[in-house]
């Protein structure tokens with residue numbers, strides 16, 4: 001019997017082989033039948049759909065630690081409870097509805113814009129201009145849209161901070177989704193309708209694997225964008241994930257040759 005540590009290591013190595021394009025690791029892992037460019041033919045893609053948070057910048061920037069703390073503080077104030085209790089309300093609503101906001105709207109009649117303005121009022125200095133990513137996205141033919149569970153205002157601020165403004169035709173935000181977050185399938189239908197997207201000619205790039213499932217069911221190509229500093233070897237790649245990448249810029253570049 002192998003120990004759990006050995007099994008975790010084996011899973012990690014398998015995962016790295018699948019990814020195939022980890023910077024600096026290509027030579028050592030490309031010998032076992034890994035396709036160097038694991039991805040769609042970019043010329044066949046009409047619409048590139050990008051998640052925003054933890055996809056266009058790394059999760060290790062910890063912006064979400066800040067957002068989570070703001071959500072907890074908002075809940076504590078709105079429900080007049082302490083922060084510990086607010087933390088459990090937050091987890092419960094996230095588990096039930098995939099967003100705290102949806103639980104707050106359904107059960108506490110919270111005004112969504114007030115919530116969104118509050119929780120997104122964070123320090124964006126951990127992220128900064130990413131000219132390499134900008135060039136890679138710019139080089140893609142086809143249009144690009146943002147698909148986020150956050151607000152448009154937050155998306156604009158993040159895009160400005162990353163110097164990725166002007167690249168995206170639409171920001172489909174949580175308000176456009178009637179506050180029904182990914183992965184509710186209805187929201188994907190709304191995104192498709194608003195932007196006239198042909199799912200089979202589109203690609204969704206997203207850091208939360210679960211949000212890729214409805215997209216794959218609709219016929220989209222799915223790309224799981226992972227932070228190499230936050231890889232969980234135990235987290236297996238689900239069937240509905242078509243491609244798994246740790247270096248978004250490098251992967252886009254390699255697709256374009």
Ligand SMILES: [Mg+2]
Pocket residue numbers: 051052053054055206207208
């Ligand atoms: Mg995300």
